[in-house]
Amino acid sequence: MSFLGLLLRNLxxxxxxxxxxxxxxxxxxxxxxxxxxxxxxxxxALYLPQFHPIPENDAWWGKGFTEWTxxxxxxxxxxxxxQPRIPADLGFYDLRVPExxxxxxxxxxxxxxxxxxxxxYWFSGKxxxxxxxxxxxxxxxxxxxFCLCWANQSWTGIWHGAPDRILIEQTYPxxxxxxxxxxxxxxxxxxxxxxxxxxxxxxxxxxxxELPESRGFINLWKKLALENGLPGFHFVGFASSRDWNYLAxxxxxxxxxxxxxxxxxxxxSAAHPTVLQYGDVAQxxxxxxxxxxxxxxxxxxxxxxxxRCGAEGYVYHQSTPELFxxxxxxxxxxxxxxxxxxxxxFVKAWNEWAEGNxxxxxxxxxxxxxxxxxxxxxxxx
Numbered sequence: 061m062s063f064l065g066l067l068l069r070n071l072x073x074x075x076x077x078x079x080x081x082x083x084x085x086x087x088x089x090x091x092x093x094x095x096x097x098x099x100x101x102x103x104x105a106l107y108l109p110q111f112h113p114i115p116e117n118d119a120w121w122g123k124g125f126t127e128w129t130x131x132x133x134x135x136x137x138x139x140x141x142x143q144p145r146i147p148a149d150l151g152f153y154d155l156r157v158p159e160x161x162x163x164x165x166x167x168x169x170x171x172x173x174x175x176x177x178x179x180x181y182w183f184s185g186k187x188x189x190x191x192x193x194x195x196x197x198x199x200x201x202x203x204x205x206f207c208l209c210w211a212n213q214s215w216t217g218i219w220h221g222a223p224d225r226i227l228i229e230q231t232y233p234x235x236x237x238x239x240x241x242x243x244x245x246x247x248x249x250x251x252x253x254x255x256x257x258x259x260x261x262x263x264x265x266x267x268x269x270e271l272p273e274s275r276g277f278i279n280l281w282k283k284l285a286l287e288n289g290l291p292g293f294h295f296v297g298f299a300s301s302r303d304w305n306y307l308a309x310x311x312x313x314x315x316x317x318x319x320x321x322x323x324x325x326x327x328x329s330a331a332h333p334t335v336l337q338y339g340d341v342a343q344x345x346x347x348x349x350x351x352x353x354x355x356x357x358x359x360x361x362x363x364x365x366x367x368r369c370g371a372e373g374y375v376y377h378q379s380t381p382e383l384f385x386x387x388x389x390x391x392x393x394x395x396x397x398x399x400x401x402x403x404x405x406f407v408k409a410w411n412e413w414a415e416g417n418x419x420x421x422x423x424x425x426x427x428x429x430x431x432x433x434x435x436x437x438x439x440x441x
Contacts, residue, residue, distance in 0.1 A: 099400060099403070099440070100403065100437060100440045101391070101392055101395040101403045101404070101405050101437070101440065102174045102175070102403055102404050102405065103172060103173050103174050103175075103359075103405050103406075103407055103433065103437075104173075104174060104175045104176075104177050104207065104255065104262075104404065104405070104406050104407065105168065105173050105175070105176055105177065105406075105407040105409060105410035105419060106176075106177045106179065106209060106406065106407065106408050106409040106410060106412070107176040107177060107178045107179065107409070107410045107411060108127065108179055108409060108410075108411050108412045108413075109155055109178060109179060109189040109190075109191075109192045109193060110126060110127045110189055111126050111127050111128065111153060111154060111155045111192075111411070112126060112154050112155045112156045112189075112191060112192065113125060113126055114188065114189060114191075116188060116227070116228070120217075120227050126154075127412075127413055127414050128152050128413070130367040130368050130414040131144065131145065131367050131413045131414050132144065132152070133367070134366065134367035134414075137331075137332060137333055137366055137370070137371065138332055138333075138335065140377075140378075141366075141375070141377075142364070142416075142424065143364070143366065143367070144367070145364075145367075145413065145416060145422050145423075145424075146422060146423040147413070147420060147421070147422055147423075148421040148422050148423050148426055149163075149167070149420075149421045149426075149427070150163060150164065150167070150420055150421070155191075155192040156191060156192070156195075158195065158199065158201065161192065161195075161196060161201075161202055162201060162202045164176075164202075164410070164411075164420075165202035165203075165204035166202070167420070167421075167430070168204065168410070168419075168430075169204060170434075171427070171430035171431065171433055171434040172430075172433045172434045172437040173407070173410070173419070173430075173433070174205060174255075175204070175205035175206055175207060175255045176204065176205075176206045176207075176410060177206070177207050177208065177209050177255075177262075177264060177406070178192075178193045178196075178206060178207075178208055178209065179209050179211045179266075180193070180208045180209060180210050180211065180245075181210075181211055182210060182212070182241050182244075183228050183229070183230060183231070184231050184233050184237055185237065185240055185241075186228070187244070188215075188228070193206075193208075193248075197247060197248055197251060203253065204253065205253050205254070205255045206253055206254065206255060207254060207255040207261065207262040207263065207264065208245065208248065208263060208264065209263075209264035209265070209266055210263070210264070210265050210266060211266045212230050212265060212266055212267050212270065212271065213230055213266060213267050213270070214226055214227075214228065214229045214230045215227040215228045230270075232271065232272050232277075235280065238277055238280055238281070239280070239284065242280075242281055242284045242285075243284075246288055249261045249285070249290055250289070250290070256294070257294040257312075257313075257401065257402065257404070258294070258401065259291045260285075260290070260291050260292045260293050260294040261285075261290060261293055261294065262293075262294045262296060263281075263293050263294070263295055263296070264295075264296045264297070264298070264315065265295065265296070265297050265298070265311075266298050267298065268297030268298060268299075268304075268306065268309065268311060269297075269304060269309075274297075274309045274310050274311070275309060275310035277310075278293070278295050278310035278311070279310065281293055281295075293312075294312050294313065295310065295311045295312050295313070296311065296312065296313045296314065296315050296356065297309070297311045297313075297314050297315065298314075298315050298317055299314035299315060299316055299317065299355070300317050302316075302347075306354075307354070312354060313354040313355065313356055313404075314354065314355050314356065315356050315358055315406050316345075316347065316355055316356065316357055316358055317345075317358050317360075317408065331371055332371055333366050333370070333371050333372065333373040333374060333375050334373070334374045334375070335374075335375045335377050336374070336375070336376055336377065337376075337377055337378060338362070338363075338376040338377060338378055338379035338380075338383055339378065339383050341376060342360070342376070342379075342383060342384070342386070342387050343386065343387070343390070345357075345358065345359070345360055345387060346359075346387060346390040346391050346394060347394075348390075353398055353399055353402055354402075356404045356405060356406055357390075357391040357394050357395070357405050357406070358405070358406040358407070358408050359384075359387055359388060359391055359405060359406070359407045359408070360376075360387075360407075360408050360417065361379065361384045361407070361417070361418070361419055361429045362376060362379040362384075362416050362417055362418070362429075363375070363376040363379075363415060363416055363417050364376065364377075364415070364416025364417075365414065365415040365416060365417075366416075367413075367414045367415075367416070368414045368415065375416070380425075381425060381428035381429050381431070381432050382432075384429055384432055385432045385436065388432055388433060388436045389436060391405050392405075392436060392437075392440060396440075407419060419433075
């Protein structure tokens, strides 16, 4: 072989070795990033769609009623009561507008929120407030992960000054209705954006203990899933009490919200809402004792539902981003001990404005609640 041929062969071997080394480094970096992502908590923010008018709300509460109706007319009910709460960056939006939905997803993603969990309403075949999610599904935008939470409770006037008024009742007719419910949501479950645990779509039920024969419902849906090309479901139920045996009821996991005993406090007077200091109660929302892997914590940045129910409401007074930070750190520490892929934390909520329960920026705190999440996630590696 000539000197030139030998030189070319050695050059090719060197280039091949360099390429293989870089490929190994790239794979190692990619694997490291994926592992790091698996080790970070996955934050799922509950998302309320009641920011556009529907005929039912027009009939029940007046033309043009949305969540903003109660938000805008709220007034302070005691000294230093933070009302009204005015949205900042996103304004008084309408969820029929695609640009609004995209802006929400952008804001969430930029600050470490991993998915929206859209409230879903099904009343024996009748759906309400479905338009925003249906448009997200049909359009493919925003390209942001999501799952669904069946808000399976009757709509009443309890938060609007008419406690004895039933607007639409939640019923459970049986297998035929449950099957139709599944089929209506099947396109969502097949969507590539749908949030999964161990490959299974996450489905949350708001009032799991009101579901008759929950195990039968869950087994039916898992069977239907397998028949329709899905590996099953990851069922999550809201747990407002630690005495609920969610595994015995067929659920795969529970979402730990708050201790109901916190609500049993004496009102200042009949003319005032029940007022609790946020700093006193927020620490109880993340249990300190060891908990099973399938119990997910739930962050709550704030709460004040007086825009809906006035003096009958509850206020977690003087919430601040820094007090919220302590709660976030406690939840992240809990998640740190969980298996990869199950480091799930819910946030109640992204945008429940009339309950004073939101991460979206307002005129007082701006982006600071979201910034807390972003900063604490950065510390997780």
